[in-house]
Amino acid sequence: MSARSSLFAHPWRRWLTMTIRKKIFLLAGILLAIFGAVVGVLGFAQKLDSDQLGNITEYELPLSRMVSEFDVLTDRYELEVLRVLISDRADAGTERTAMAAVRATADELRDTVKTGEALLHKATGDPGYDTEDRVDLARMAGVLKYMGRSLEDFLAVGDATLAAFSEGRRDEARTISRGFAKFALAFGPDLSQIRRELADLTDRSTRRVLARQRLNTYLSLALFVAACGIGLGVSAIGSTRVVSGLRQLVATTKALELGTNAEPVLIATRDEVGELALSFNRMVDELRARDRVKDTFGKFVDPRLVSRLIASGADQAERRSLTIFFSDIKQFTGISEQLTASAVVHLLNNYFGAVANVIHGHRGIIDKYIGDAVMAFWVPPFSNGDEHASDACRAALEQQDAIAALREQVPEITGMRRNAPELVIRMGIATGEAVIGTIGSDSARSYTVIGDSVNLASRLEGMNKIYGTLIIISEETFRLAQGAIEAREIDTITVAGKTEPVRIYELMGRAGELESTRDELRVLFAKGLAAYRSRNWSTAQTAFESCLCKIPDDGPTRVFLERIAHLGHAPPAADWDGVWRHVEK
Numbered sequence: 001m002s003a004r005s006s007l008f009a010h011p012w013r014r015w016l017t018m019t020i021r022k023k024i025f026l027l028a029g030i031l032l033a034i035f036g037a038v039v040g041v042l043g044f045a046q047k048l049d050s051d052q053l054g055n056i057t058e059y060e061l062p063l064s065r066m067v068s069e070f071d072v073l074t075d076r077y078e079l080e081v082l083r084v085l086i087s088d089r090a091d092a093g094t095e096r097t098a099m100a101a102v103r104a105t106a107d108e109l110r111d112t113v114k115t116g117e118a119l120l121h122k123a124t125g126d127p128g129y130d131t132e133d134r135v136d137l138a139r140m141a142g143v144l145k146y147m148g149r150s151l152e153d154f155l156a157v158g159d160a161t162l163a164a165f166s167e168g169r170r171d172e173a174r175t176i177s178r179g180f181a182k183f184a185l186a187f188g189p190d191l192s193q194i195r196r197e198l199a200d201l202t203d204r205s206t207r208r209v210l211a212r213q214r215l216n217t218y219l220s221l222a223l224f225v226a227a228c229g230i231g232l233g234v235s236a237i238g239s240t241r242v243v244s245g246l247r248q249l250v251a252t253t254k255a256l257e258l259g260t261n262a263e264p265v266l267i268a269t270r271d272e273v274g275e276l277a278l279s280f281n282r283m284v285d286e287l288r289a290r291d292r293v294k295d296t297f298g299k300f301v302d303p304r305l306v307s308r309l310i311a312s313g314a315d316q317a318e319r320r321s322l323t324i325f326f327s328d329i330k331q332f333t334g335i336s337e338q339l340t341a342s343a344v345v346h347l348l349n350n351y352f353g354a355v356a357n358v359i360h361g362h363r364g365i366i367d368k369y370i371g372d373a374v375m376a377f378w379v380p381p382f383s384n385g386d387e388h389a390s391d392a393c394r395a396a397l398e399q400q401d402a403i404a405a406l407r408e409q410v411p412e413i414t415g416m417r418r419n420a421p422e423l424v425i426r427m428g429i430a431t432g433e434a435v436i437g438t439i440g441s442d443s444a445r446s447y448t449v450i451g452d453s454v455n456l457a458s459r460l461e462g463m464n465k466i467y468g469t470l471i472i473i474s475e476e477t478f479r480l481a482q483g484a485i486e487a488r489e490i491d492t493i494t495v496a497g498k499t500e501p502v503r504i505y506e507l508m509g510r511a512g513e514l515e516s517t518r519d520e521l522r523v524l525f526a527k528g529l530a531a532y533r534s535r536n537w538s539t540a541q542t543a544f545e546s547c548l549c550k551i552p553d554d555g556p557t558r559v560f561l562e563r564i565a566h567l568g569h570a571p572p573a574a575d576w577d578g579v580w581r582h583v584e585k
Contacts, residue, residue: 059123060202063140066116067194070147073112074154077105078180081158084165085174099162106155113148120144133204140197154183317437322379323392323429323477324449324457325364327355327399330424332372338421343414348372350413351423354402362395367448373461377449379436389431389480393507396427396471397485424470428461429507430454431476452498459495460504463582467491468555471507478505486514488522489529490556494581501579506556521550525557532560533578537568 084098120141124134157179164173329335329351336344355374359366363382367375376395378388403425411420434451460472467490478487487505494501508514508522528543541564547557563580 056202056206059119059126063116063119063123064195064202066112066119070109070112070116073105073109074151074183077102077109077155077158080105081161081177081180084162085170085177102158102162106158109151109155113144113151116144117141117148136197140194143193143197150183154180157183317435317439319433319451320379320436321386321388321431321433322377322436322449322453323383323388323431323480324434324454325359325376325378325392325396325427325429326373326457326461327396327425327427328371328373328461330426335421338416338419339414343416347410347413350406350409351403354406355399355425358398358402359395362391362398364391364395368446375454377434377436379449386480389429389477390484392429392431393473393477393481393485394510396429396507397510399425399427400470426461426464426469427471427507428457428459428463428473429471429477430457430460430474431480432456432474455497456495456502459582463493463495463504466582467506467559468553469506473505473507475503475505478503484511485509486511486519486522488525490525491529491559492579494579496583501577517550521547521554524550525554528557528560532564535571535576537564540564 080098080102084102120137123129124137124141129137157176160179161173161177164170164176335347339347351372352369352374356366359374359376362378364376364378365382367377369375376392378392378395380388383391403423407423410423411417414420430453432451432453434449434453436447436449438445438447439450440446456474460474463472464470469490472490473481473487478485478489485507486509487507490504490506492501492503508518514522524543524547528540528547531537531540531543541561544557544561544564547554548561551557
């Protein structure tokens with residue numbers, strides 16, 4: 001017996017031999033411990049709530065009042081100075097009263113700023129605020145300090161106005177008083193900033209209180225559930241102690257007879273019933289081992305994703321740089337119309353099996369099957385660093401080899417010895433940022449990727465129909481994978497639903513494996529593309545016609561010859577940028 005087994009063997013034997021009365025007392029003690037722990041946690045949470053609410057009432061609300069008072073007092077100060085200016089038509093007593101009101105308001109303004117600075121200084125050192133709160137408080141203190149300096153300038157305008165007025169320079173006093181106007185722009189943004197910071201601070205404090213209140217609710221609910229569970233457990237132990245093992249054996253046997261999932265029998269004792277339960281569990285395990293592999297179409301989940309979900313949490317999502325892959329079978333609708341339903345399924349199963357092996361072999365993740373289409377992605381840590389783009393390109397090229405081998409088996413797979421359909425696969429690959437994580441409802445969720453890069457890969461797969469190509473990749477994919485592949489730039493386009501141009505490339509082969517004829521085609525095509533973008537139609541046409549001399553059925557070349565013929569008769573506008581805009585998906 002191992003050390004771990006011996007550690008737990010003695011308490012377990014005591015539990016098996018313990019009387020029901022002692023078990024009830026033990027479980028009651030556990031229940032009381034749960035009550036005590038939860039009450040302690042609830043009390044601590046209540047104290048935190050009280051402290052947080054204290055911060056709101058001690059600091060945040062007074063600061064809000066200070067801001068409002070400052071705003072009102074500055075307006076009042078300005079009005080009182082102006083009242084002095086018009087008091088020359090009043091008696092001397094009225095003038096003195098107005099002057100005294102101005103000085104009193106100035107003192108109130110200074111006191112208000114000092115009060116705010118003192119509150120912020122005290123709040124910054126309060127342990128009830130976290131680092132983010134203290135940063136906001138320090139920011140508000142800086143703004144308030146700046147406002148205090150501006151306040152002195154503001155009051156200086158009032159003092160200068162009153163001094164000129166007292167010396168009889170009434171017109172000059174009125175001119176000086178116009179200096180108040182610039183402070184409306186100075187104080188307004190600062191007050192607004194402090195109000196926003198206070199609102200954010202109060203909002204966070206309130207959210208913390210509400211969050212802890214929810215926690216208190218959950219803890220109370222957990223206490224109720226735990227008490228119910230323990231109470232029901234005590235009742236179950238007392239009522240089924242003798243016959244529970246036999247009843248479970250009967251229930252499991254019936255489940256096996258009906259073909260439903262049978263749970264292992266709980267071995268609660270070490271007597272004959274326990275031995276019988278142990279033998280029965282071994283038999284159930286052997287039956288399960290025979291039926292464990294029941295993989296149906298569309299039900300496969302990559303085991304690497306399962307490990308990742310377990311390690312990082314099923315609800316987490318993150319924005320990552322990755323490479324997306326889309327493919328579909330050319331003219332699959334027509335192919336499916338030639339075949340029976342079972343032949344279509346058989347063909348797709350073989351096709352998906354072939355491409356899945358290649359994608360997994362190059363560290364890719366199959367996201368989903370959509371009809372005859374395959375969506376996959378490459379992302380660290382499954383791919384190393386930025387190798388996700390080159391992994392995807394290698395997988396696409398190897399899929400062509402796998403499909404070529406599968407093409408020879410199509411007559412046997414479909415049962416069509418004559419006129420068997422030809423499998424041709426078109427692929428689109430794009431690299432960029434996307435959100436990756438579990439998406440869906442509580443009852444149906446999937447681990448997938450969403451974002452503009454996904455849409456671009458899908459659009460590029462569709463672009464193959466226009467350019468007569470088989471694999472089109474995005475500019476970012478080419479940039480990351482160019483050391484591992486051979487490719488040629490074929491156009492600059494905007495896809496449907498987007499306005500930002502993107503350069504697209506045809507994936508031609510693995511690095512160093514390009515035939516000389518296709519390499520010469522690539523050079524000639526690049527010359528034609530450069531001339532086309534420079535509006536040199538004749539030079540471009542000559543270069544593209546030379547391309548057809550190398551490979552007569554080159555799709556991109558024929559596309560550009562048709563464009564040149566059109567643009568020669570209907571030249572583009574002066575601001576034409578060479579971008580071809582596709583409006584259809």
